[in-house]
Amino acid sequence: MNTTIMLFLLQDGITNGAIYALLGLALVLVFAVTRVILIPQGEFVTFGALSYAMLATGQVPGTARLAVAMGVVAFGLDLYAARRSLRLKLVVRSVLLNIVLPVAILALTYALAGPKTPIAINIALSLLIVAAIGLFLYRIAFQPLAHTSVLVLLIASVGCHLALQGLGLVFFGAEGLRGPALSNAAFTVGPLRFTGQSIAVYGLTIAFIIALWLFFGFTLMGKALRATAVNRLGARLVGIRTTLSGQIAFLLASVIGAISGILIVPITTLYYDTGFLIGLKGFIAAIIGGLVSYPLTAVAALVVGSVEAFSSFYASNFKEVIVFTLILPVLVLRSLAAPAVEEEKD
């Protein structure tokens, strides 16, 4: 193999790895705070990407209507949960969050959507839509199960993934879509050609990692989220609501998923079910990081991306097999090295 090909593959691998890193970080975050293994992360990617692609053609994506429908269900659940002590303040807050917010997003989408809408507005709309879906998904599927075991949460997670994937087929059809690039600029360094899109991928990934680090290290809300992850009862005893932490975790995860999707969709054609496979690669990185370590997850994601790039060059038929095999030695090593951990009972 010559150096040029190697550099090409490495560049490709790092671009994909950066995306997997974002997804892996979101998975670790959600698991630490809520103990949910977020299989529907891939659907956040698809919804973000395809909503953006549809908005770029001037259409209103079905996800905006889904957000409203989910908001109504979430509102119903809120009312039911608080039926014994219905306080006006609670109801008003629930109406604002679950009804007014998604309706406003839908209205905004209808008002702004058009073939000439600037890219930035389309991105903002897609992010808002997917963020709302993430928020309501937690309220509907996971908040009522918050006290159950990791296994029950995982089963619910798989259910959500299947449901959202099915809805994706309804909204976007079986045909793949591609979105416009964020920037058409490009420059070359030696044999390598850097497109504006790949620079955006690197830039946004780094920006997100720094933002997350600042959020968790220096803000009260970020520390509260970490506290919930470290000690759920302790967090409740100082007045941090587990549900609030869960909502924020899901909000972050859905926004990260949607961003990843928007970054990929100008590079490759995405189908309604492509997100799952992309999410799984983030999941591999998260597993290598033990579902606890953020830096390890980020490094592992770059390795996953590079391995994928090289194996698609040398043995493209076995590309996925090779990538997913990465998880085996890690699992064996972890099961040998780590003492048996009993599942947290609460």
Next chain:
Amino acid sequence: MSALLKVSDAHVAYGKVEAVRSVSLDVADNEIVTIIGANGAGKTTLLNAIMGILPLTGSAAFAGADMASLDIEDRVAVGLSLVPEHRELFGTMNVEDNLQLGAFRIAKAIAARSFERVYTLFPRLKERRKQLAGTLSGGEQQMLAMGRALMGAPKLLMLDEPSLGLAPIIVADIFRTIGELRAAGVSVLLVEQNAQAALKIADRAYVMELGEFVLSGPASDIATNARVAASYLGFTHEGESAI
């Protein structure tokens, strides 16, 4: 004095097993009340139920308002705070972060004053403020757990076995601090196996056996009660027969 905490006819059950049966107690403003009793008497269960961690049947009112519809976080917001037996600190975060989170529901300006107050009560915590909570000694962890609870400026602090597993000299230190809390306007409900130390600082005491209160009254009376002396203080008063 008005009752800050008033619990009437409380029952707490784990499935079909009733761990606490028909218990009534009250704590007034600026009062230190202790519940003493042997291991397994139901003391911790009772505190957890008052905090909302376990369901309580019967009634529990705080500052005159019934707490039945309040969850743990709401109870924290109205001024009730629990330092649990296992402390439940944020082990991988430093002392300062633990304390800051204790003031999660408090306005920033007030939290700054709370920091001042906690560091005055526990100078050791100020020395260790950048150390991870999980690496502190047992005594320091207890101080941190109390400090974290006090950061939220509670009206009533419930302490579950603060002396558990600590060296006698540290226990004395902790109990001295509990005594000082009264001056700061905090009422205390103290659950202890170390009856002697608890009765010394408390105003009133309840004696709990097998899920029920068998005795209550001023702490000084309880301390001289023959039955209590024999079972919990480990000595008999002269001229009185044990039980």
